[in-house]
Amino acid sequence: MASRIGRFLSCKGKVSIESGRLVVLQPNGKEVDPDWVKNHSTDLLHEILATLKIDAYEYRSYSTGYYDQGKHPGVSLQFRSTINDEASYVVFNVSLTRSRTTKAGKKGSPLPKGHFHVGDRSHFCKFWKSIPLAVPKSLTSFNDYMGNLKNILFTANLTEGRDDGRMDAGSIIPLSVSPDLVRKAFLPDSSPITSGYTPDNIRITTPDTNLALGHTGRPSQPISTACDRSYGKTVIRGRDDTGPNPATRLPKRPQVQTIDEWTVDFCS
Known part of the structure; x- marks a missing residue:
């Protein structure tokens, strides 16, 4: 049939x-x-x-924190494989502190949980621009748009020498x-x-x-x-x-x- x-x-x-x-x-x-x-x-x-x-790979969620033994601030995107349903993830370098003093806090103070800043030439921005999604007006507001990554399929290379499902941040694209x-x-x-x-x-x-x-x-x-x-x-x-x-x-x-x-x- x-x-x-x-x-x-x-x-x-x-x-x-x-x-x-x-x-x-x-x-x-x-x-x-x-x-x-x-x-x-x-x-x-x-x-x-x-x-x-x-x-x-299908996007599931994200989290922020300090990775690689707590040395580098980053945002971690969690994915699920469509073939074997195994978990994979990718980490992008981001800033987790305020870049300037505002009413919300002093420069250098921690951002609220889940918030992060990125540079226009960062791997994260290149990743986002490869997707058919609008880029937020402010590079400090991506946390409000992360849910838009759902229902999009991605392909990526897994990082060599690791068995934890980590993806190469420079390879992930729709x-x-x-x-x-x-x-x-x-x-x-x-x-x-x-x-x-x-x-x-x-x-x-x-x-x-x-x-x-x-x-x-x-x-x-x-x-x-x-x-x-x-x-x-x-x-x-x-x-x-x-x-x-x-x-x-x-x-x-x-x-x-x-x-x-x-x-x-x-x-x-």
Whole structure:
């Protein structure tokens, strides 16, 4: 039995992961209804990752403190692997003290718990700017925006020589998997991937080794990477005269359909 994604792709749809988020395109190039994608993205993403054996990471929480035997102030971001559900984390160097005297406290005094400051050229800022999220107006207010990292998939290299799941702070970026790679995985008999084209960044887990593929190309179809996406209206093909009588069966709205129900409607 064909997979749900395979059935959708066979109807000329496109599925990809762009900047850590699922993107589902109709044959006309318009994006599928955002509410439907939101409701089903977890199942579809897991199906893609399991099929391609890609190890991606989901953000869970963060904390601040002094790391590396209490020598360096930092912010620690906790992640969970989608492959084996193991915990991983990354530490970015930040400032945990006030940079100037204000009514809230004197220069050099500790910031409130969970608050931190970063420099514009810091690894943390580079990490944030790689994500389709707006950068806060103040570099002192990132603590108010950390929850926005949820529902974005990341890829990263684990730090060599450590067995505690620590990531390399300079390697963590949102996961991208091209439509061509997804199609090749679910429809292996379809036309081959364009020569020299590989996914933007993935960590593929195989029984013997981990292979991190570098950037060698981009999809020809431009995809918006803004945090608030602008989606086209869902287009569901109408049934012909041989289908069920509309008087006896009212179709569900795409937003409340299951993946299987939606795929059947889409491909009918």
